[in-house]
Amino acid sequence: xxxxxxxxxxxxxxxxxxxxxxxxxxxxxxxxxxxxxxxxxxxxxxxxxxxxxxxxxxxxxxxxxxxxxxxxxxxxxxxxxxxxxxxxxxxxxxxxxxxxxxxxxxxxxxxxxxxxxxxxxxxxxxxxxxxxxxxxxxxxxxxxxxxxxxxxxxxxxxxxxxxxxxxxxxxxxxxxxxxxxxxxxxxxxxxxxxxxxxxxxxxxxxxxxxxxxxxxxxxxxxxxxxxxxxxxxxxxxxxxxxxxx
Amino acid sequence: xxxxxxxxxxxxxxxxxxxxxxxxxxxxxxxxxxxxxxxxxxxxxxxxxxxxxxxxxxxxxxxxxxxxxxxxxxxxxx
Numbered sequence: 001x002x003x004x005x006x007x008x009x010x011x012x013x014x015x016x017x018x019x020x021x022x023x024x025x026x027x028x029x030x031x032x033x034x035x036x037x038x039x040x041x042x043x044x045x046x047x048x049x050x051x052x053x054x055x056x057x058x059x060x061x062x063x064x065x066x067x068x069x070x071x072x073x074x075x076x077x078x079x080x081x082x083x084x085x086x087x088x089x090x091x092x093x094x095x096x097x098x099x100x101x102x103x104x105x106x107x108x109x110x111x112x113x114x115x116x117x118x119x120x121x122x123x124x125x126x127x128x129x130x131x132x133x134x135x136x137x138x139x140x141x142x143x144x145x146x147x148x149x150x151x152x153x154x155x156x157x158x159x160x161x162x163x164x165x166x167x168x169x170x171x172x173x174x175x176x177x178x179x180x181x182x183x184x185x186x187x188x189x190x191x192x193x194x195x196x197x198x199x200x201x202x203x204x205x206x207x208x209x210x211x212x213x214x215x216x217x218x219x220x221x222x223x224x225x226x227x228x229x230x231x232x233x234x235x236x237x238x239x240x241x242x243x244x245x
Numbered sequence: 246x247x248x249x250x251x252x253x254x255x256x257x258x259x260x261x262x263x264x265x266x267x268x269x270x271x272x273x274x275x276x277x278x279x280x281x282x283x284x285x286x287x288x289x290x291x292x293x294x295x296x297x298x299x300x301x302x303x304x305x306x307x308x309x310x311x312x313x314x315x316x317x318x319x320x321x322x323x
Binding site for chain 1: 290
């Protein structure tokens with residue numbers, strides 16, 4: 001089950017811990033993977049590690065035109081595009097009273113607008129093939145909220161609503177649109193938290209530990225698979241029980 | 246038969262997977278050729294690409310038959 005043999009996938013944010021794990025998992029299931037991110041040398045390193053069936057397609061997600069062109073670059077490199085995983089994300093945490101316009105705009109642009117642009121540029125090919133998988137990596141805070149993250153929570157909640165609308169538009173074409181919502185996952189983003197913040201978080205996670213990139217990657221493999229073809233417009237929460245929604 | 250008609254016909258046959266003889270000027274995309282609203286949008290986008298023109302949304306709404314499409318495109322490309 002869950003073979004991705006012959007499928008072609010684009011993963012954004014593949015320079016990060018989470019994106020790297022997602023790319024590895026898709027690749028291990030047999031998919032060809034186009035790795036995107038801003039740092040080409042980090043992407044190349046991952047591509048070298050994975051070996052065959054990879055392509056490196058660097059992109060700055062705050063550059064609208066570059067984002068519009070990314071799916072085509074991936075498709076040209078792999079010979080098609082069946083699976084899109086929008087994983088790239090940024091945070092600019094700040095209490096709202098102190099939040100600058102730029103903090104808001106950057107987060108919305110990279111986390112939400114880039115997903116819209118990537119979907120719009122990927123969906124036609126998938127619709128023509130009558131097969132496609134679009135997966136947005138959202139966040140538990142998009143559903144629960146989190147103080148200091150109004151911009152981030154808005155972008156991630158936006159991704160969920162966006163996915164539900166798009167799922168309804170293209171379900172008849174065999175293209176599913178879903179989200180995976182990580183809880184607290186060990187990553188450079190959670191490493192930035194101090195010990196006090198970390199232990200406060202752990203008391204709220206019934207599983208008693210942070211999640212790993214592998215936990216999220218497994219959810220992506222499932223949603224990308226043939227077997228998940230009847231699942232669309234959903235958000236799969238992977239959070240050790242910290243929020244049961 | 247005009248060149249525009251032939252090119253439109255080719256796109257319609259390809260996209261909607263219909264028999265060639267069904268694609269007449271009078272054929273309605275939705276009523277006769279089995280298109281849904283999403284097909285209509287895809288067809289309009291395919292016409293835009295094929296003829297390198299822009300079809301505004303309000304014009305696209307009035308393109309309901311193959312003939313409508315041919316007429317609109319012919320006027321645009323002169």
